[in-house]
Amino acid sequence: MGLGPRWLPSSSLGLRRRVRRRLGLGRRLASAVVVVEEVPPESRRVSQRLSLTAQPLAPTVSIRNTFRAFWPDTRGVRRLFVAGIVFAILAALCEVAAIGLFGYITDRVLSERDLGAFWAPAATWLGLAVLAGLVSFAGAYVTAAGAERFLLKLRDRVFGHVQTLTPDFFENRRLGDLMARLTDDIESIEELVGSGLVKVFTTVASVIFFAGAAFVIRWDLALVTFALVPAFLVVSKLFASRFRNAAARERTSNGIMNSVIEESLSNQSLVQAYNQQQTEARHLHREGRTWLRANLSQAWLSGLYGPSVQVLETICLIVILGFGAWEIAQGRLTLGGLLAFAAYLAYLYPAVQSLGELALTVSQAAAGSDRVLEVLSVRPAVVDRPTAAPVRGRSEGRIEFSRVGFTYPKRIRATLRELSFVIEPGELVVCTGPSGSGKSTLAKLLLRFYDPNTGGITLDGADLRDLTRSSLRDSITLLHQENLLFSGTIRDNITYGSPDADHAAVVRAAKLADVHDFIQTLPQKYDTPIGQRGRLMSGGQRQRLAIARAILRDAPVLVLDEPMTGLDVATAERVMEPLRRLMEGRTTLLITHDLRHVPEGVRRIELEPVRRSDRIRLRRHHFGVHAAGNC
Numbered sequence: 060m061g062l063g064p065r066w067l068p069s070s071s072l073g074l075r076r077r078v079r080r081r082l083g084l085g086r087r088l089a090s091a092v093v094v095v096e097e098v099p100p101e102s103r104r105v106s107q108r109l110s111l112t113a114q115p116l117a118p119t120v121s122i123r124n125t126f127r128a129f130w131p132d133t134r135g136v137r138r139l140f141v142a143g144i145v146f147a148i149l150a151a152l153c154e155v156a157a158i159g160l161f162g163y164i165t166d167r168v169l170s171e172r173d174l175g176a177f178w179a180p181a182a183t184w185l186g187l188a189v190l191a192g193l194v195s196f197a198g199a200y201v202t203a204a205g206a207e208r209f210l211l212k213l214r215d216r217v218f219g220h221v222q223t224l225t226p227d228f229f230e231n232r233r234l235g236d237l238m239a240r241l242t243d244d245i246e247s248i249e250e251l252v253g254s255g256l257v258k259v260f261t262t263v264a265s266v267i268f269f270a271g272a273a274f275v276i277r278w279d280l281a282l283v284t285f286a287l288v289p290a291f292l293v294v295s296k297l298f299a300s301r302f303r304n305a306a307a308r309e310r311t312s313n314g315i316m317n318s319v320i321e322e323s324l325s326n327q328s329l330v331q332a333y334n335q336q337q338t339e340a341r342h343l344h345r346e347g348r349t350w351l352r353a354n355l356s357q358a359w360l361s362g363l364y365g366p367s368v369q370v371l372e373t374i375c376l377i378v379i380l381g382f383g384a385w386e387i388a389q390g391r392l393t394l395g396g397l398l399a400f401a402a403y404l405a406y407l408y409p410a411v412q413s414l415g416e417l418a419l420t421v422s423q424a425a426a427g428s429d430r431v432l433e434v435l436s437v438r439p440a441v442v443d444r445p446t447a448a449p450v451r452g453r454s455e456g457r458i459e460f461s462r463v464g465f466t467y468p469k470r471i472r473a474t475l476r477e478l479s480f481v482i483e484p485g486e487l488v489v490c491t492g493p494s495g496s497g498k499s500t501l502a503k504l505l506l507r508f509y510d511p512n513t514g515g516i517t518l519d520g521a522d523l524r525d526l527t528r529s530s531l532r533d534s535i536t537l538l539h540q541e542n543l544l545f546s547g548t549i550r551d552n553i554t555y556g557s558p559d560a561d562h563a564a565v566v567r568a569a570k571l572a573d574v575h576d577f578i579q580t581l582p583q584k585y586d587t588p589i590g591q592r593g594r595l596m597s598g599g600q601r602q603r604l605a606i607a608r609a610i611l612r613d614a615p616v617l618v619l620d621e622p623m624t625g626l627d628v629a630t631a632e633r634v635m636e637p638l639r640r641l642m643e644g645r646t647t648l649l650i651t652h653d654l655r656h657v658p659e660g661v662r663r664i665e666l667e668p669v670r671r672s673d674r675i676r677l678r679r680h681h682f683g684v685h686a687a688g689n690c
């Protein structure tokens with residue numbers, strides 16, 4: 060009858076995303092480990108729900124608190140959402156007017172057989188249809204524009220927060236689950252706080268308009284109609300809580316499945332070398348079945364919801380038609396009036412129904428937002444003190460560890476105890492010791508990924524805790540054990556950390572790192588892509604690229620964590636030369652257990668693993684002493 064498909068803004072958006080979620084596994088990477096000790100106060104009401112894999116679900120957060128947490132992020136896009144609501148209301152008004160015209164045409168033209176009275180209302184109807192089409196389009200567009208911008212802002216905020224967390228956070232979680240939280244789960248928040256809210260307003264407005272128009276035609280008939288509306292809301296409430304639980308399980312298993320995919324794909328050479336393809340496929344299949352069951356629960360609920368509401372709707376229409384026929388027989392209603400009334404109901408009930416559906420959408424979206432809020436509630440293990448000051452000028456590079464003791468969070472045995480040493484400006488000191496003795500831990504403490512439990516570390520006499528972390532890290536270059544590269548070009552990787560460096564500086568660093576000649580042999584030279592994490596390069600080439608990056612950064616302190624790992628003797632020799640150039644004039648802590656390449660006469664710090672007795676003593680003192688010795 061009317062003006063084409065009714066416009067309900069977020070249903071299409073939400074549906075589109077849900078469909079994408081179901082089909083879009085390919086674009087996602089990797090699982091769900093939920094750390095329960097760092098949760099907001101409200102999550103003390105942690106639900107006891109468990110996923111199908113017996114994995115705890117994210118703590119449930121009330122919708123009001125979800126709004127409180129994310130509403131400020133809608134600043135800047137609220138105007139778009141308001142415009143979306145206004146356009147939707149205009150579209151609904153056009154529909155109301157068009158149905159009124161339909162009733163008029165039935166009574167004045169069809170019943171009285173007066174063709175002359177047809178043209179003017181017909182032209183108006185057409186005009187309304189065009190207008191409704193235009194405002195529907197405008198409404199859908201501005202709502203989508205607001206939704207996507209909100210999403211962008213939200214993702215930036217959550218990603219920004221995640222980047223403030225110390226490496227410990229990432230070491231305790233599976234990457235794929237974090238990725239799912241940063242992509243799909245963030246979209247859920249948009250569906251709740253952005254387009255979801257627009258849909259609530261526009262649907263409520265539609266209900267009011269269609270109900271009002273029906274009331275104007277016959278108030279008593281309308282009252283009978285409205286008396287049946289609560290039945291719709293009761294049904295949707297019955298479904299909503301079950302739906303939220305199913306959605307939470309789906310979100311969690313989605314994270315697990317992403318983790319399996321990410322870990323399997325990123326370790327493909329290991330998987331294939333060990334002939335574990337079938338095992339990995341079975342693993343994914345197992346997790347996929349969990350996901351499937353959670354999705355089927357949702358499909359079962361939403362599938363059952365539609366027919367239940369439809370039966371209710373039919374009952375209502377039959378009751379109304381019966382009453383209407385009686386009113387026509389009494390002469391209190393015209394045929395056109397009854398048809399228009401029925402048409403309003405045909406719009407009113409779906410609007411009421413979509414209000415109910417909204418409860419399901421909200422439940423589903425809330426399950427995703429719980430997972431994002433859980434991440435946002437984690438506080439970084441190390442923060443800047445309010446009084447922290449930046450490193451003054453260029454650091455001289457004098458480092459002092461004084462009686463440092465350190466135990467990793469959630470570990471009983473201390474990693475370092477009473478460790479004291481000094482590295483003078485420009486000095487090279489080698490740190491050796493067996494595996495697990497805490498060598499890399501020194502580097503983490505120096506960069507303040509963690510703070511020592513006892514004692515202190517100073518740079519140029521200033522306690523690291525009194526310096527801002529960004530200025531501290533600007534003063535130190537860490538060359539990791541596994542050279543970390545991004546999948547960009549050679550230039551991108553060398554200039555990482557020094558984005559303003561010009562080409563001449565990049566070439567100079569590459570020459571000093573002894574990698575320039577190799578780069579010249581590549582088809583696109585400095586603009587050659589190096590593959591995922593630099594896998595198109597050999598180990599030695601990757602290491603020399605990392606050295607070039609460190610040279611370009613030019614920090615006064617250098618921490619080299621096993622720079623020769625995985626290199627054969629000849630390659631290690633080749634890497635050592637640029638390393639010596641890099642170390643010149645810089646305070647250097649060289650962590651290695653391979654002393655073959657260490658120059659003569661260099662001071663050595665030897666670590667030994669913490670003894671078991673230290674652990675027993677720690678237990679006995681119950682966290683009284685945190686460190687266990689090894690220097």
Ligand SMILES: Nc1ncnc2c1ncn2[C@@H]1O[C@H](COP(=O)(O)OP(=O)(O)OP(=O)(O)O)[C@@H](O)[C@H]1O
Pocket residue numbers: 227230467468470474492493494495496497498499500501652
């Ligand atoms: N993030 C962490 N959380 C808990 N324990 C950790 C963490 N990182 C390291 N450890 C533990 O701390 C101890 C010291 O680790 P570290 O990596 O510093 O040793 P290392 O001397 O560098 O060893 P390697 O020579 O094998 O690299 C080990 O027992 C290790 O299991």
